[in-house]
Amino acid sequence: MEDCFDGSSDDDYYDRVYDDDDGEGEGEDFDGLQEAEDETEISMSCDKAPSCKVIRKETLLAAQKEELQRVMDLLSLKEHHARTLLIHYRWNVYEVFTVFAERGKEWLYSAAGLSVRSSKDINSSAALNTVTCEICFEEVCANESTIMDCGHCFCNNCWTEHFIVKINEGQSRRISCMAHKCYAICDEENIRNLVSARDPYLAEKFDRFLLESYIEDNPRVKWCPSIPHCGNAISVDDEYCEVECACGVQFCFSCSSEAHSPCSCPMWKLWTKKCHDESETVNWITVNTKSCPRCYKPVEKNGGCNLVSCICGQPFCWLCGSATGLNHTWDSIEGHSCGRFKEDEVEKTERAKKLLWRYSHYHNQFKGHTDSLKLEAKLKDKLQEKIIILEARDLKLRDFSWLTNGFNRLFRSRRILSHSYPFAYYMFGGELFKIEMIEKEREIKQNLFEDQQQQLGFNIEQLSMVLEEPFDDYSEEELLARRMKIMALSGVVDNLCKRLYECIENDLLAPLQHETINIAPYRSMGVEKASELA
Incomplete structure (x- = not known):
């Protein structure tokens, strides 16, 4: 797919759109802008996506019979025999055909427990x-x-x-x-x-x-995870994708949780568990506890004495966090002098603090963008109201799809950005890939990734700010300028999202060769909506 925008500056984009060699005035500028928008929409609609079908209760039998018929025709079997084969091979018709071609009918039947009497x-x-x-x-x-x-x-x-x-x-x-x-x-x-x-x-x-x-039994078909359950199932060609059911629920097909790309399924599972266990208490832990100098677990002080003891048995001073002995007199603690500065003790304490602050950083970024996403979801109704007002005015500009397109781009890219922080937390934390990446390599790749995150975040904020402007009161000339800016920012954000995914897939995940770490590919038009099965 060709990019409509190459990441150049907004001024360059404006010059390209408003380049008026003939000098025929505003009418030509308007036509050129419309042409640019049309090209953008054509480019966005060219995403290659897995075929995705909704299977309802009424069409489930038809979907099953389609697979059965293919096996029945090839092997001249009755329907119940074909079903026995397909259940064994998890409804993978291609695998049935492959085994038949490579090992023959007798082996195919035997492996599936199928006997056909003459x-x-x-x-x-x-x-x-x-x-x-x-x-x-x-x-x-x-x-x-x-x-x-x-x-x-x-x-x-x-x-x-x-x-x-x-x-x-x-x-x-x-x-x-x-x-x-x-x-x-x-x-x-x-x-x-x-x-x-x-x-x-x-x-x-x-x-x-x-x-x-x-x-x-079919890895390419799953029930929609909607609550309450809508009764639909979704069929796809590629397991690693994100889909939208006819009921409106968007989910990751691989793990059936909410859409979380570019965070992989194992990472997302770890992240949601960690957030559930820690995010509600992380602020309280920071304020009310200190780390044990031996096992680095957080310890709460429940008395007036500054000699505290961890569950692991290690006593330490509450004032400075240094390890001490158990003997405590009126004027001293064994093996401890709180007034003396010790570099090695500071390093041990800082290690625990670093882990806690690292999680806090990524969690705050994730939560901040997730909260923005919830607030921006309300922007859609406001935009619709503004469009109604604009349509009622006598303007040369009649088509306002650029507003809804800009909002959709904002919503999709904001969600991608928010989920990129759990990915970064595990990608560069050494928890999952400690052996695969040396420290220097991890540092270089992290800087590269964070640069792209920062660029994407900056342009998302710009797009959000422009969409919230009261442009329903603007003059037509100002409206055209805002229209062009929203289109330009939408193209830049789309391009940056693509680059972020390319960085993840090619520079970060591909060299690791982890079969379990895969992400759903980027789609400019967002999560694919499942079409009805005929």
């Missing part, structure tokens, strides 16, 4: 008059017994009891044969017929489990 076997088993069940050792008529695809035959009563137990245990997606050391998967048609004769409700539960296996 018509000859079916006719020979039907010719029997009576059968002895090897479970209850009762001799029953042939029509009161059932033979599975694996060839094992037991009475219907024993089969039914077996199936009911498995369904109630939640194992109905893959119910194996009762025979000793037989791992073949039972025919779902036989299961359904036998269970429905005893308990129709349980048979419906079995069918529901089979239907929902397309979501539960």
Whole structure:
């Protein structure tokens, strides 16, 4: 995708837009500005994104049948046999085809516990008059017994009891044969017929489990995490993406939590836990505790005496934080003189303070931008009111989409910036990548990343400030100037977001080669909205 803005100054941008070689006045300037905006929108809409579909309760069966049909056509199988294969391979049709091509049909079926009886076997088993069940050792008529695809035959009563137990245990997606050391998967048609004769409700539960296996066992399909649950599922082509359900909930498909890119899923999980455990008390800890000089845990003073003891057993002086002995007299503490300055003790104390202040810094930045995001969300209604006022005026300027586009850019980039701070906290803290990066390398990369953060933050604040101006009272000339500035800032912010992601993906994460540390790619138009499944 080509960038509409190359990161040059706003003045340069203004010159490009208002370059009037023909000198034909304001009308030509207006047309040129409209052209620039159109190019911007075309560029923004060219994002490559994973295909994303909403699967509703009514379309779940159709989505499942589409995958089943592909396997049925390739391997000439019945639907229930195809379902057995796909459940085993977690509904990955490509993997089924790959295993079939590389190892053959026999190995493919065996690995999935699938047995397909020939018509000859079916006719020979039907010719029997009576059968002895090897479970209850009762001799029953042939029509009161059932033979599975694996060839094992037991009475219907024993089969039914077996199936009911498995369904109630939640194992109905893959119910194996009762025979000793037989791992073949039972025919779902036989299961359904036998269970429905005893308990129709349980048979419906079995069918529901089979239907929902397309979501539960499929890594490319997940339930929407909305609360209360909207009943929708989302299907994607790429696991590492952020999607928006038809109900409006935006979430990370990989971990089902709120959209948190460019922070990776493991980092976000650690961050949310840390914030839940520490953010509410970090200010109190700073004011009311001091760090133990031995284990660096925060210690609270609960008495008047300045000799305190940590839970680890280390006594220390509350006044200066230095370690002491246990013996305490009226005029001295063993091994301690509070009036003397000691460099090594200061370094130990500073280490604990540094860790605490480091977390405080990143948490305050994260919370500050998150709070701004909540306040700026209210800006949308104000902008709509201003647009209504502007449309009522007799202006040459008729299209005000640049306002909503600017707001959307502000909202998306602010969220990206806020989530970049948890990423930086773990990326450069030595907690996750202590071995992978030496100190000097970490310092260089951190400076590079923070420079980009600072540039992005500066332009976001500029865009926010401009959008909050009372431009509904401006003259048309002032309005055109504000329009151009909002478009320019939107382009610059978009470009800086791209560069931030490129820095994360190419300079920071790629050299580490961590399979578990991945981020959803940047999309100029924001989180992809899932389209309806036909």
